[in-house]
Amino acid sequence: xxxxxxxxxxxxxxxxxxxxxxxxxxxxxxxxxxxxxxxxxxxxxxxxxxxxxxxxxxxxxxxxxxxxxxxxxxxxxxxxxxxxxxxxxxxxxxxxxxxxxxxxxxxxxxxxxxxxxxxxxxxxxxxxxxxxxxxxxxxxxxxxxxxxx
Amino acid sequence: xxxxxxxxxxxxxxxxxxxxxxxxxxxxxxxxxxxxxxxxxxxxxxxxxxxxxxxxxxxxxxxxxxxxxxxxxxxxxxxxxxxxxxxxxxxxxxxxxxxxxxxxxxxxxxxxxxxxxxxxxxxxxxxxxxxxxxxxxxxxxxxxxxxxx
DNA sequence: TTCCGTGCAAACCCTTTGCAAGAGT
DNA sequence: ACTCTTGCAAAGGGTTTGCACGGAA
Numbered sequence: 198x199x200x201x202x203x204x205x206x207x208x209x210x211x212x213x214x215x216x217x218x219x220x221x222x223x224x225x226x227x228x229x230x231x232x233x234x235x236x237x238x239x240x241x242x243x244x245x246x247x248x249x250x251x252x253x254x255x256x257x258x259x260x261x262x263x264x265x266x267x268x269x270x271x272x273x274x275x276x277x278x279x280x281x282x283x284x285x286x287x288x289x290x291x292x293x294x295x296x297x298x299x300x301x302x303x304x305x306x307x308x309x310x311x312x313x314x315x316x317x318x319x320x321x322x323x324x325x326x327x328x329x330x331x332x333x334x335x336x337x338x339x340x341x342x343x344x345x346x
Numbered sequence: 347x348x349x350x351x352x353x354x355x356x357x358x359x360x361x362x363x364x365x366x367x368x369x370x371x372x373x374x375x376x377x378x379x380x381x382x383x384x385x386x387x388x389x390x391x392x393x394x395x396x397x398x399x400x401x402x403x404x405x406x407x408x409x410x411x412x413x414x415x416x417x418x419x420x421x422x423x424x425x426x427x428x429x430x431x432x433x434x435x436x437x438x439x440x441x442x443x444x445x446x447x448x449x450x451x452x453x454x455x456x457x458x459x460x461x462x463x464x465x466x467x468x469x470x471x472x473x474x475x476x477x478x479x480x481x482x483x484x485x486x487x488x489x490x491x492x493x494x495x
Numbered sequence: 496t497t498c499c500g501t502g503c504a505a506a507c508c509c510t511t512t513g514c515a516a517g518a519g520t
Numbered sequence: 521a522c523t524c525t526t527g528c529a530a531a532g533g534g535t536t537t538g539c540a541c542g543g544a545a
Contacts, residue, residue, distance in 0.1 A: 257502040
């Protein structure tokens with residue numbers, strides 16, 4: 198299971214994949230991959246940019262998006278899309294349920310099984326699934342504490 | 347269960363609710379409500395506008411959004427939000443799983459139970475859910491047929 | 496040397512907002 | 521009449537695109 202890998206392992210796996218597929222491994226890409234591998238709270242493009250700039254101040258947002266596009270296209274990361282906030286990126290590419298805090302924006306994984314496999318859905322409805330999203334919106338532990346206080 | 351109501355019944359219920367809450371029942375609003383009540387495939391704002399304009403050509407998009415905002419605020423419809431397509435609106439305000447076609451954009455309801463009630467999620471994680479979305483993305487029956495042919 | 500990748504800036508698209516004119520109660 | 525609603529137009533915000541320079545292989 199991917200989520201059992203350590204951050205350095207995840208990073209190495211992403212770098213090895215890009216190299217194998219013929220992509221150039223620039224310093225910018227290594228920074229971006231390092232951040233994605235370490236931060237499992239699903240950072241957004243601007244989050245990533247800010248942190249990359251601590252190491253390399255001139256990096257642009259297009260570079261971040263360009264790299265994220267490649268990682269997406271190669272199936273190495275998963276994009277969580279939102280209309281009213283920035284998209285978020287996850288090195289855990291397995292289907293899972295996300296818990297999304299409406300106050301601080303934090304996204305955490307829910308440790309539970311998924312109902313209805315793609316096959317079950319298709320047998321029941323004749324709709325052919327190729328992706329899914331299961332999400333709960335609410336308040337995380339920390340924000341609940343602040344609201345109560 | 348709401349989804350067992352007929353379109354006219356849904357429309358009357360929405361109109362009665364707005365009247366009771368003191369909102370003005372303009373012709374525009376009646377048209378918008380009629381469309382939402384009849385079209386259970388989750389139309390978007392532009393869809394609604396185009397169809398309202400067949401009856402009242404001068405109606406503006408802001409009016410559509412303004413009316414949808416009121417219906418949302420009063421809990422009479424549910425908004426499905428997408429970052430890469432227009433938001434969609436549903437008179438079925440119960441939590442349910444949606445099947446979203448990547449080709450034609452059609453959204454249909456999945457007839458299945460939901461796992462993990464808000465209470466169960468909170469007991470398991472200390473995260474307090476207030477809303478949820480469960481979706482499968484893929485190809486609907488009609489679009490699969492076209493792709494195969 | 497050859498492309499691919501980068502950075503800057505502008506375009507995009509749907510949604511939201513500002514404001515004056517118009518309509519329901 | 522009084523206020524809410526409407527319609528036009530502009531703003532807003534994250535993502536995408538165009539293009540010339542620069543750097544990895």
